[in-house]
Ligand SMILES: Nc1ncnc2c1ncn2[C@@H]1O[C@H](COP(=O)(O)OP(=O)(O)OP(=O)(O)O)[C@@H](O)[C@H]1O
């Protein structure tokens with residue numbers, strides 16, 4: 031019985047076509063709902079732009095979490111690293127412009143990442159404890175430094191002076207073409223144009239550069255020697271070490287990257303999403319970043335999808351409240367479609383859960399005229415829990431995630 | 443000729459144990475050098491020292507005539523040493539190819555892995571040495587035998603000159619062992635040196651050019667395989683006479699404990715793995731399941747343990763259909779289970795031994811009252827297991843991972859025989875245990891059988907199957923192809939049946 035000759039059992043539908051189908055379905059549903067409810071904002075270029083601005087910081091935190099976790103270390107300290115990023119970005123951005131702000135945030139974040147590495151890899155402190163310590167430390171230090179540096183420069187203990195934003199650009203012809211198309215109000219086409227328009231109109235250079243870190247991460251982690259070794263440090267460090275991989279060093283590098291990314295996310299938050307540092311600006315985004323890692327099944331593209339989901343709801347909250355109501359209808363329809371698909375596959379359990387939850391949301395849509403803001407904020411968290419429940423068996427966390435590893439651990 | 447490896451005066455202490463004491467070993471270049479010894483004699487420790495994974499407290503090592511200091515496997519790999527570990531060193535969540543190339547990835551500029559080149563090289567190696575594996579499969583989906591082959595390919599891929607094989611044959615059936623050995627002979631003909639550890643003395647006598655015996659941490663004898671006998675080796679290892687096998691004369695009763703009727707199983711991707719299996723095991727009966735690994739044995743076990751569901755037919759235990767029962771329920775109804783891969787499926791490596799005693803019994807008396815676990819009972823019973831099953835350990839409070847492989851196995855066998863199960867699924871119950879412990883475990887299994895336990899014995903070891911079974915069921919291609927009487931069957935006939943040939 032030769033397994034080599036056994037036919038390949040690649041059962042996964044090729045993902046690009048799958049994504050295309052999903053995107054098309056979502057678009058059509060959104061378009062119909064916009065017609066029905068008149069909530070024009072859900073497919074406007076403005077909404078996309080806002081979504082992007084809220085997505086990037088989460089994406090950076092998520093990617094940071096991903097790099098750390100793929101190497102086997104949980105980075106609860108993402109929030110603290112983001113805080114460091116906001117502060118450093120604001121201060122150096124204020125002094126020398128946004129570019130220097132971003133660079134300093136990156137360096138600072140990497141150093142904090144290395145510090146986390148020192149605590150958990152070298153000293154062997156519990157990973158959660160170290161992460162929490164970093165969060166607390168960052169919070170206190172930022173406030174202390176603000177009182178020293180911001181207060182005399184037109185800010186105060188919890189506020190920086192105004193920071194210049196990095197430049198923006200619109201793709202010349204495409205941008206106005208899509209805007210025209212959007213204005214024509216043709217079903218589906220105008221909606222697509224609206225959404226796409228947001229990606230090419232008044233986009234910050236920072237957005238583009240940071241966005242590129244998604245494919246770069248994928249490429250590094252899955253195509254290079256360094257990435258392979260890093261992933262094995264998360265899957266089976268004993269095996270990796272037995273083949274000569276330097277587990278400690280690899281984890282240090284992973285954590286430096288992790289800290290750098292989270293900190294860049296913070297810098298983006300204060301220089302692009304806003305133009306000032308405010309205390310509490312990160313508002314738990316580091317933790318949401320951790321959630322997107324789970325949501326995204328420890329893959330960069332998955333993290334991106336998760337960040338979009340959270341970023342989108344964030345953006346909605348600050349725009350029209352009618353949109354929120356309309357989005358409920360989108361969820362109901364998509365949920366029912368999903369349920370039908372599962373019914374077709376004879377997966378009755380998932381069918382039941384998704385059909386029931388869609389119906390509940392449906393009832394809310396009909397009965398509740400205005401959705402409280404609090405619920406909107408909470409929605410992505412709910413979505414993450416749903417993903418965990420529905421897809422738990424398909425999630426593939428690194429096998430040795432958060433398991434402390436002592437180098438040359440003997441035995442086994 | 444310069445010796446490939448020379449080890450002198452190696453010492454290694456662990457808390458409460460001296461793992462290696464004044465070890466001396468010389469291995470000639472181009473030899474197949476066997477190292478034998480009881481469980482816990484310090485064989486693996488010595489090999490890990492030679493591989494740079496464990497640092498000795500004192501002593502010297504020289505490779506190819508040069509004194510070396512090995513700080514990590516990195517150093518020994520650079521010197522051309524490769525090791526196949528006693529326990530798998532694989533990442534489940536990665537492909538075979540990734541596992542194989544890790545650490546010596548062919549890369550182009552910028553550290554980009556050359557996947558195609560790596561893949562071609564691996565396929566070339568697997569074809570050359572008849573190692574049947576698929577580079578693109580996830581390791582999680584592989585059977586134990588396939589994992590073993592991945593481990594061997596790993597070493598070959600690195601082009602090591604000195605190969606250390608720590609019990610490479612523990613899970614291979616005779617045909618596969620023969621294949622492996624002819625490959626090894628090939629390698630030594632090319633000037634490679636092989637050090638291998640095995641508890642199968644026939645095997646050792648057949649292939650080794652030199653034998654070193656270890657006992658309680660030290661090397662006690664060098665033996666010439668040409669003149670040695672199995673009995674001599676065994677006595678050198680144990681330092682005393684082997685326990686005698688018990689003779690039994692009881693007949694199985696006719697009470698069916700396990701009954702499988704026309705059970706089929708299809709993998710999630712639709713391939714049919716088991717086809718209409720029918721098999722019954724009675725109280726007081728041992729049924730040996732023989733077959734080349736990968737012919738559905740693992741899936742059959744998983745069916746019985748409720749880990750996967752049948753796609754047709756029924757499995758019942760004591761006349762109760764298990765279709766709707768969870769694994770937990772099945773176990774609680776009186777089923778013991780010795781899995782094939784002890785570290786993966788039977789132990790918590792970084793939990794103390796007494797906690798491991800509770801595993802599988804965590805919801806029943808006397809290990810727990812369903813809510814709280816009973817630490818006192820668990821510790822008391824662990825002490826009993828350590829004594830009765832001759833588990834060599836400094837105490838029951840050490841981590842399971844600190845025990846030598848064979849001692850882990852003995853502990854698991856003891857645990858699964860506890861609590862008087864009606865049915866025992868024993869997959870490779872003596873994998874990696876020394877000849878003394880093997881006799882001990884066999885005696886316990888026979889004792890349990892006499893007391894009325896029904897036992898399904900899955901083993902790659904034909905001796906074990908012949909010695910213990912009342913009946914032999916042969917599985918091939920997911921079907922039971924023959925039921926044989928061990929008294930009236932020769933091992934050649936069994937071998938033929940396993941490979942799917944008709945018996946005349
Ligand atoms: N990491 C460790 N911590 C503590 N004790 C250990 C450790 N590794 C091995 N030992 C102890 O060292 C002794 C030798 O173990 P080793 O694994 O070398 O035995 P072995 O000869 O390979 O046995 P087996 O045939 O069962 O594999 C045993 O008593 C074992 O308990």
Ligand SMILES: [Mg+2]
Pocket residue numbers: 485486487528608846847848
């Ligand atoms: Mg060993």
